[in-house]
Amino acid sequence: MTARDLQFIGDDAIRITVSQPEERFQLADFLRRSGNWAEIVVGKRSVTVQFDPLIISPTEVARRLRDVEVSDLGSASVAHGMRTLKIQTNDGNAPDLAECAERNDCSIIEFLERIQRSNLRVDMLGFAPGFAYVDGVDPQLEGTRLEHPRQLVKAGSVGFISGHLGIYALDGPGGWPIIGRTAALLFDESKSDPFLIKPGLGLQIEWV
Missing domain, CATH: 3.30.1360.40 (Gyrase A; domain 2)
Structure with a gap:
């Protein structure tokens, strides 16, 4: 350097x-x-x-x-490997899913499958503690931030905007349209390194 x-x-x-x-x-x-x-x-x-x-x-x-x-x-690489997050997509956990699919002229199933096939990687953490910015979403899928951000988004929620997912590790306010929620424990205060998701981590999303 x-x-x-x-x-x-x-x-x-x-x-x-x-x-x-x-x-x-x-x-x-x-x-x-x-x-x-x-x-x-x-x-x-x-x-x-x-x-x-x-x-x-x-x-x-x-x-x-x-x-x-x-x-x-050398060949140093992020040692966290590939993880799979299983995302719940019922109405209570995905309030913006139907609208996101409709905006892209596809069914909910097709919309989710296109995200699942995307080559996802955590670009960085920011905005709030443990909040993961994930790159690599199918570039043909379009989405924008909510006009009126929510006062409370539950931990594990998965947001979507064009080209990206945003994964909330903790409860808090947020303006990303929410398309699902994972039951994975993203924050464990008992650990010295409490956040599960790290920059550079590859993600494979499974919808259930």
Whole structure:
């Protein structure tokens, strides 16, 4: 990496901008496995590293991260593998499903099957703790955010807009049309790393 790839954010974090989107996941996985950093956050084109300035100086942080080359990552990949989330699609859990299917001139079954056949990957987490932005949805399917966001969207809800799914790990407000809900435990407070879904994770959706 070169110096222009690094930018300090306050006193205890540094952002690394990458040249290729895929490199985010390899770099984040590499840095997590090192065990040297307080927190690693994957962004759209970057990885942000949080450190303890009482333990390591910003100068040393920059030196260590600047020394990380793409070749050092080798074949490092996200170790979470492929998971399958089973999505419930009854009326109570999918209030916007019928409208999304109608907008795309297809039946509910066809709409869901096209999402199921999509090559899905978690791009990043954001908006709310554990909220997963998922890329790779069939680009022919169209959808927009709700005109009036909901005050409460239940944990496990799966939202849809053009090209993306949004998966809510926790209860909270949200403006994505909801097309299903998973019974998978997406947040487990008993674990040191409580969120099930991670950036770079491949997803295969099964509708039941």
